[in-house]
Amino acid sequence: MDEKKLVQEFVSQKTLYIVKSNMTRLTYIYCNPDTMDDEAGLFYTEEDARSEVAALILKEEPVEVATVEQKGYLEFFAELSTMGVNSVKMVREQNETHVSLDAFVRQQDMSKVPENKRPPENKALYLTMLYYLQEARKGEEKRDMAKLTELNEELMAGVARGRFLLPMQPGKMVGGKLESQVQLLKLSNGAMVFPIFTDTVAAGKFTGPTKTPLFPVTVSNLLQNIAKMNVKGALLNPGGLGFYMPVELMKQAVSMFED
DSSP states (O other): OOHHHHHHHHHTSSEEEEEEETTTSSBOOEEOTTTOOEEEEEESSHHHHHHHHHHHHHTTOOEEEEEEEGGGHHHHHHHHHHTTOOEEEEEETTEEEEEEGGGTSOOOOOTTSOGGGSOOOOHHHHHHHHHHHHHHTSOGGGOOHHHHHHHHHHHHHHHHHOOEEEEEEEEEEETTEEEEEEOOEEOTTSOEEEEEBSSHHHHHHHHTTSOOOEEEEOHHHHHHHHHHHTOOEEEESTTTTOEEEEHHHHHHHHHHHOO
């Protein structure tokens, strides 16, 4: 079947099925060994998705079937884009077709926008975090330590060099001037952390429909204010994968990789 027609048939369905990682609570991502694309699966029927899950569980990958409703397709594919996914494996009655993510969502061309005026995007870091947490959150005896060691270096580089979004509380009048305050997040252990986000899509999952002001920051910026604010670190993408970065990790990343 023509690729374009197949894509149209998939998105005309009221419900599609995906594989969700139990480690990240997000779409399961993998590297296609034949093309080296970073890929996600999309399944026409629940039976197709369950067959995929059964095969992955045999490989000790903790996953489950999840659904995506038609009204949420655009948001789903947009999120895959922010994750750094570039390919989709479409499966219908065990027949596989691999297509570019561009077949489902148009990528915004930011090449003509000055870099300092672009909204932060951290696709490489987001993708690395997904691969890292899919492995690191397994039981200790099931982790691939060689893979984690390799991913850890990429992760630290992305943390040190990334630009992130920090939500601000509504402004207050101080001395006749409107001043905003940094929004903090309280963890279950009582520690206060900076909630930061890789991109606007990830931020929207946390802030919801409210127009919360978002301020671009680097980890170095945050470290300059951590001591005086008694903050213990940062939580990257709360409301999503929730990657906790204690102060020690942030300092280590900056010392290793900041340009």
